[in-house]
Amino acid sequence: MENILNTSLKSFENCVKCGKCLPVCPSYNATFNEFFSPRGRIRLIASEVKDELPLRISKFEQSMSTCLLCGRCADICPNGVKTGPLVIEEKNKFNKIKNERFSIDSFALNALKTNNRLMLSSGLRLSNIFKFKNLNIPKPSGRPFILHKDLRFTAEENNIADKNLKSVHIITEHNTNNAIKNINVGYFSGCVFNSIYPEISKSTISALNKNNISVFVPFSQSCCGLPHISSGDIASFKELALNNALSFKEKKLEYIITSCASCSFSINKLYPLYFSAEEKNKTKENERTEVLNFSKKLVDIWEFFSILKKKGINIKQGALNKELDAVFHIPCHLKNSANFIPISKNENLIGEAGSIIDNINGLNLKPLKHNYCCGNGGMFNMRHYTMSKDITKRKFGEIHDASPEVILTSCSGCMLSLKDQKNIENSKNEIPVKHLIELYDESI
Numbered sequence: 001m002e003n004i005l006n007t008s009l010k011s012f013e014n015c016v017k018c019g020k021c022l023p024v025c026p027s028y029n030a031t032f033n034e035f036f037s038p039r040g041r042i043r044l045i046a047s048e049v050k051d052e053l054p055l056r057i058s059k060f061e062q063s064m065s066t067c068l069l070c071g072r073c074a075d076i077c078p079n080g081v082k083t084g085p086l087v088i089e090e091k092n093k094f095n096k097i098k099n100e101r102f103s104i105d106s107f108a109l110n111a112l113k114t115n116n117r118l119m120l121s122s123g124l125r126l127s128n129i130f131k132f133k134n135l136n137i138p139k140p141s142g143r144p145f146i147l148h149k150d151l152r153f154t155a156e157e158n159n160i161a162d163k164n165l166k167s168v169h170i171i172t173e174h175n176t177n178n179a180i181k182n183i184n185v186g187y188f189s190g191c192v193f194n195s196i197y198p199e200i201s202k203s204t205i206s207a208l209n210k211n212n213i214s215v216f217v218p219f220s221q222s223c224c225g226l227p228h229i230s231s232g233d234i235a236s237f238k239e240l241a242l243n244n245a246l247s248f249k250e251k252k253l254e255y256i257i258t259s260c261a262s263c264s265f266s267i268n269k270l271y272p273l274y275f276s277a278e279e280k281n282k283t284k285e286n287e288r289t290e291v292l293n294f295s296k297k298l299v300d301i302w303e304f305f306s307i308l309k310k311k312g313i314n315i316k317q318g319a320l321n322k323e324l325d326a327v328f329h330i331p332c333h334l335k336n337s338a339n340f341i342p343i344s345k346n347e348n349l350i351g352e353a354g355s356i357i358d359n360i361n362g363l364n365l366k367p368l369k370h371n372y373c374c375g376n377g378g379m380f381n382m383r384h385y386t387m388s389k390d391i392t393k394r395k396f397g398e399i400h401d402a403s404p405e406v407i408l409t410s411c412s413g414c415m416l417s418l419k420d421q422k423n424i425e426n427s428k429n430e431i432p433v434k435h436l437i438e439l440y441d442e443s444i
């Protein structure tokens, strides 16, 4: 039995089968089948670990692979049962048994690992043809955000790239505020905001620059590894974690910022778990230290703005040209992000991103009744597109109830699912989907 599973053993033995987790689980709500519920998964895992039930591997795998790792069940469980890490361990076991030679999924995962735009583009095209049929994923266009000298910023002339083009330090022109000058920050893009929606990375740094914050961007950074671990490939996940930690090591950075909720979940929550003291025998001590240091410095963009506020540094107030009605979809992984205390007058509506909403004049936020999951779940929507679509459809139900002009969110995975409206709804009138940082950047 694996170490993490050992740690969680107590956790699954704590399940009293009360069923409180069922109403919050997206896969259960899409099927109303216990087999796809947290309680059902815990029951299956317990049986497998205790060798009680002769299980068909394919059935068992179906139950585990349809878990989106959204964390909603752990949030509500009165007994502290953590389904996510247990499911990951089970997926890892299947990976070893299957010893998969080639599949579209493994091709896409490898593409994410290399950060190679051509491979990523081919992976998505293949997925489009064989998996999603018409999924509205844009093919990576133009140049990726990192891996190229040209980062396409307005403050371009101020970019300082190292001689070998391994990193760039984007320095803002008006860096006169000493309090800000002394804050050294890096930017972690993540694979989707590098290759598919590079404009989000660009907007994030642009918004930081407009607030007089210079940003260090190493080109060797890669995917955070969430798609890999959610597919049970723990080895690749750990390889990517170490690569990312080493990429940011040379500069003495206080904070490393990301604008993707899934990346912050992976780095803040999963890196410490898989590089914990209990994993000592599997990882070199110095590598463990590097990854844990990196994890501690990683903050979501909203958390970073709230840190500035606590330091007495106010970010710029933005204003829209005209009033805009919007909803904010809270990504499951943003809700589970580390150490964030909402500080907004809108906190009951949108949680962590509240402070920034307060900073955009003209933005009218409308509440979402339930804030359902969007159905993305890392590789889940690639592997189980039909179930994913059903989950997204439910999300659109509550979105339409609020009649927004724009859907805002803060996660690359959520953007992919929410932008798939054509397939979800068969409607010609799509509601635009934006990352909140884009809107903030445009407003200042």
Ligand code: SF4
Pocket (backbone or CB within 6 Å): 014, 015, 016, 017, 018, 019, 020, 021, 022, 038, 039, 042, 073, 076, 077, 078, 079, 080, 081
């Ligand atoms: S809420 Fe917790 S204890 Fe209750 S069934 Fe779900 S996992 Fe078990």
Ligand code: SF4
Pocket (backbone or CB within 6 Å): 024, 025, 026, 027, 028, 037, 038, 041, 066, 067, 068, 069, 070, 071, 072, 073, 074, 083, 084
């Ligand atoms: S992590 Fe999410 S999808 Fe998985 S069992 Fe829990 S609630 Fe369901």
